[in-house]
Amino acid sequence: MTSIQYNLDLEVTEVEAAKTVDFGSYDHIIVAFSGGKDSLACLLHLFDLGVNREKIELWHHDIDGREGSTLMDWPVTRDYCRKVAQAFNLPIYFSWKQGGFEREMTRDGTATAPTMFETPDGLQSRGGQGKPGTRLKFPQVAADLKVRWCSAYLKIDVGSVALRNQDRFNGKRTLFVTGERAQESTSRARYKVFEPHRTHGNKRHVDHYRPVHGWSEEQVWEIIRDYRVAAHPAYALGWGRLSCACCIFGDDNQWASHRVVLPDAHADVVKYENSFGTTIHRQKTITERADSGTPYEMDPALIELARSEIYDLPIIVDTWALPSGAYGPASGPT
Numbered sequence: 001m002t003s004i005q006y007n008l009d010l011e012v013t014e015v016e017a018a019k020t021v022d023f024g025s026y027d028h029i030i031v032a033f034s035g036g037k038d039s040l041a042c043l044l045h046l047f048d049l050g051v052n053r054e055k056i057e058l059w060h061h062d063i064d065g066r067e068g069s070t071l072m073d074w075p076v077t078r079d080y081c082r083k084v085a086q087a088f089n090l091p092i093y094f095s096w097k098q099g100g101f102e103r104e105m106t107r108d109g110t111a112t113a114p115t116m117f118e119t120p121d122g123l124q125s126r127g128g129q130g131k132p133g134t135r136l137k138f139p140q141v142a143a144d145l146k147v148r149w150c151s152a153y154l155k156i157d158v159g160s161v162a163l164r165n166q167d168r169f170n171g172k173r174t175l176f177v178t179g180e181r182a183q184e185s186t187s188r189a190r191y192k193v194f195e196p197h198r199t200h201g202n203k204r205h206v207d208h209y210r211p212v213h214g215w216s217e218e219q220v221w222e223i224i225r226d227y228r229v230a231a232h233p234a235y236a237l238g239w240g241r242l243s244c245a246c247c248i249f250g251d252d253n254q255w256a257s258h259r260v261v262l263p264d265a266h267a268d269v270v271k272y273e274n275s276f277g278t279t280i281h282r283q284k285t286i287t288e289r290a291d292s293g294t295p296y297e298m299d300p301a302l303i304e305l306a307r308s309e310i311y312d313l314p315i316i317v318d319t320w321a322l323p324s325g326a327y328g329p330a331s332g333p334t
């Protein structure tokens, strides 16, 4: 098993939680799986802990939704996630807000869109009748989820709607696993390793477990290497963190690289910055930022793979190599 560092400031350390979490007592174990290294490490760590794989399911939130927007996500992410699930013989369920990030950002006196979520019994939809509201600007680059609305509206709320609205979780015990790490930011350092999930209540028991909260990035790559899992191609392109390809937290080099890899999405951001009169960064335009950066040295074949909606390489590889983005600047949500 990978060694684990203690963070003694936490109420429950990773080691204490892993010892005290009675995995056998749960009916369902949901791993929130972005396709990034930290959620992958969570999954592999559950395997290390001997958790019954028949209880595990992966959940992935499509940030762009499924209605045609291609502004934010890596095109290959969805299929990469699907192939990881297949490689470990696990079910994967996708969920999203209709119209994704783009529809939410362009709300103009309208309600937030309904949430769509896959279930074992098919696709379902809930919500979308809230109060009218107007955004017409990008989320703010901030830790506060009230102004950095993308994480709240397109990930956290979507997952909660999917959990609250499936009878199969009622009267059951569910463990909801996410991969935030303390090392990522001071705000994430304050997260608890183990706590009641926001959907916990009289109807259903749901615990939230962050098994890699105290892990270093070295530990994360170590477990991925041990299982010889190919990381998402964004890491080999030079990204230090898998988030949206167009993550609002991008640094100058990331924006310069984004302009090369996904020029159409990049041009759409320029268009929105012009039409909103407010940039992502608030002070600089995305063009000024990309002009100040240097694109990563990127393999053209990997660029094609990242642009593709099909991930056609093996997930479990014979020879594992640390991707060039590992240990690089981790520009991503705080």
Ligand code: SF4
Pocket: 063, 072, 139, 150, 151, 154, 243, 244, 246, 247, 248, 249, 332, 333
């Ligand atoms: S990855 Fe970045 S842009 Fe995407 S939802 Fe998270 S904070 Fe927002």
